[in-house]
Amino acid sequence: MSTLIQSYEQQYSVLTADITSKIGRLKSSNEDDREQLSRQIQANFEEANDLLEQLELEYRGSGSGSRVAAYRAELQRVREEYRSVASNNATYNIDPDEYEDWSMVNEQRQRLLDNTETLERTGKTLTEGYRVVLETEQIGAAVLNDLSSQRETIQRSRGRLRETDEQLNRSSRLMNNMVMRALQERFILGAVALALAVLTAVAVYFYVT
Template sequence: MSEVFEGYERQYCEISASLSRKCTAASSLLGEKLKQKASEIKSGIDGAEALIRKMDLEARNLQPSVRAGLLAKLREYKSDLNNLKGTLKRITTGNAQQGTREELLESGMADTLVVSADQRSRLLRTTEKQNQTTDRIRDSHSTMLETEDLGVSILHDLHQQRQSLLRANDTLHSVDDNISKSRRIMGAMVRRMDRNKWIIGLIVTLLVLAILVILYFKFVH
């Protein structure tokens, strides 16, 4: 629920309860005192109407899933305010103190006030439950944010590990290239040694043949 809506709602419930008490007190007044009290009640009703308009505007700017519940509460608040208006009208149209009391009793003012009080009590209990639900939602949201931060931290660590593995892979490729180069060099050296062996063998063979030829000519001739 919107914190702005909750603030308006608390103000309205306080004003409504105050207006109900003032209506009860005004039912026993006459003359100028009654006019002053009625004017005070009328001013309070105007303020309550302004709060309802603000709540209505705030509710319509919220998500549909939240908006429906708030608009249902607003209808109850509007009904409660209409009851207060009717009560004020019945008080101000009375002429005498006793006649006013009898008229109010006959028209069911007492019942209306009791119903309004019960209605406000029920609305306050509903508001308290919704506030508790809102607190649980906020706690869940906080837990979700903490989990998200933990997930981001884990992803960051995994990214660093991936970079380390990539660097290690590059190092391995470099070592592999060096090994390949070393193999090629060793192969070239082995081939050169084999060629040198053949050359040395050929030279030794030629020397042996030359010695044999020399010996042949020496002993034969």
């Protein structure tokens, strides 16, 4: 889905750059060309709106931060520039060969170039931001994998500790049994020794008497 978002953003950047270029051509075109350019520009605006709607849907589906609002603001600025150019008919009806004040034309062309450069910088900034987002996602995925691996290690360690504890309990019970048996054997040996001593004393007594 991230690849689709990137594709829509690239299409939008190319489309807005095309619209800006056509607006620049609209300023020095004749009446017939101006009508054709106007229709093309309006169709491009509709296509750009459709792209932004698709892009907004993809952003919602991905759950990531959306840049559609910034794109819409930029598109609205370009649309206002087109309306300003389209409404200034008197300027565009003048033959460029007979135009005496070229300073205004140069100023408009310079503004168009500035707008194009701004769009290019914006596109580069968006691309860089997208790259940072991808790197952040990759780092987050790596961290999650590490945490998952550490969790499995901790779980295995807990299992080994439980097994060791059970073995220690069995060893403790075995040692207790061995101690009890040793005490029993000592008691039996003591009883036997006592009985032998009693028997010996009785035998000596009868022998003497």
